[in-house]
Structure formats: C-alpha cells, structure tokens
Amino acid sequence: MxxxxxxxxxxxxxxxxxxxxxxxxxxxxxxxxxxxxxxxxxxxxxxxxxxxxxxxxxxxxxxxxxDDGGQLETFPLPTGVYRQGDEGEAVKQIQRALKQVGFDPQGIDGIYGPNTEAAVRQFQQQFPALVNDGIYGPNTRRYLQMAIDDRN
Structure with a gap:
C-alpha cells in the first residue's frame, strides 16, 4: 500500500x-x-x-x-556475480528467469542494463534476506531458483 x-x-x-x-x-x-x-x-x-x-x-x-498456465522453460541459472555493464549468455539466462517469475527485464538481450538491474531490484525487494542492490549473486540466485521451482 x-x-x-x-x-x-x-x-x-x-x-x-x-x-x-x-x-x-x-x-x-x-x-x-x-x-x-x-x-x-x-x-x-x-x-x-x-x-x-x-x-x-x-x-x-x-x-x-x-500465460495460460504454461510450464516454465528449464535452464540453468548462472553462478557468479553479474551487475550492470555485464553481457553474454549468462545475463540472458538471468533475464529469462526473471521474466518467468514475473519480473520482466523488458527484453532478453544479454545486456545487464538499467532494466535488468531494476527487475533484479524488484525481485530482491520481495525477500528481506536479500540486499536490494540490483546485483545478481549467490543469494539472489538461490531465491530465484526457489521461485522457479515453486512455479513448476
């Protein structure tokens, strides 16, 4: 509210x-x-x-x-730390995962830009145990994996 x-x-x-x-x-x-x-x-x-x-x-x-109840596509979440400025397939995986659990990064382009950072922040905001810094790391990965598992 x-x-x-x-x-x-x-x-x-x-x-x-x-x-x-x-x-x-x-x-x-x-x-x-x-x-x-x-x-x-x-x-x-x-x-x-x-x-x-x-x-x-x-x-x-x-x-x-x-989405008419479609199953989530399965893909591995990357390990490591990713933040604004990073690019590549790992960033695409993060973007896909965020979109699948309802935090749309406004594109799956492999570029960790402001929209991806904002989606990560919005996701992190849902969990008091996560630092809301917009950086994808081990803790955010763990919670994102749980959210994906809960959907499947």
Whole structure:
C-alpha cells in the first residue's frame, strides 16, 4: 500500500488483463485501496493467501494466468556475480528467469542494463534476506531458483 511507479502500473495492467477491473483509478501507478482490493480478489480466486500484497507467489500466479498456465522453460541459472555493464549468455539466462517469475527485464538481450538491474531490484525487494542492490549473486540466485521451482 502506498507504493508508486512503473512496477505498480504493470501489476495493475496485468490485473485488468486477468479480469480484475480497477474502475475508479485504472492503471495509474499508485497502489491504493482499489488495487489492494483487486489483488485480494485475485488471491481469493486462485487459492492464494489473501493479504493484498503482491509477493512472489501472487506474481507467479498472475504471470501463469496471463500465460495460460504454461510450464516454465528449464535452464540453468548462472553462478557468479553479474551487475550492470555485464553481457553474454549468462545475463540472458538471468533475464529469462526473471521474466518467468514475473519480473520482466523488458527484453532478453544479454545486456545487464538499467532494466535488468531494476527487475533484479524488484525481485530482491520481495525477500528481506536479500540486499536490494540490483546485483545478481549467490543469494539472489538461490531465491530465484526457489521461485522457479515453486512455479513448476
């Protein structure tokens, strides 16, 4: 409640596409009472804990609903540390994994740029045990693997 920005707006757009209307404010990028109620309706319909929070399980289910419930593709998560400026196949794997668990890096291009860093930060923000620094390392890898395993 009270969060604002692009990520909130994307969640709102996804809720609307999934059939959970936001008739008063729409996808305005502000997580207010209307958005919270829509999240709670979504959670209730799909058997999730009804807490009004958009955590990993709610994001995963929303992504699954919008993808018609497709299984995640399997691919190994890279070991090591990756941050803005890095490039290559390992970065593509990170980007694919983030997208699959509901944190879209806005492209699978193998470039760890600002969008990938933002997606990593949004993912890290869901777990108090993770440092929200936008850097993919061993701890973020472990939690990302758990999120993928939970979806499959």
């Amino acid at each position: 009270g969060d604002e920005g692009t990520f909130v707006k994307e969640i709102q757009q996804d809720l609307i596409r999934a059939g959970f209307a936001l008739p008063i404010y729409g996808a305005d990028g502000v997580f207010g009472p209307e958005t919270e109620r829509a999240v709670m309706r979504f959670q209730r319909q799909y058997g999730l804990e009804v807490d009004g929070l958009v955590g990993p399980l709610t994001l995963s289910k929303l992504n699954e609903v919008l």
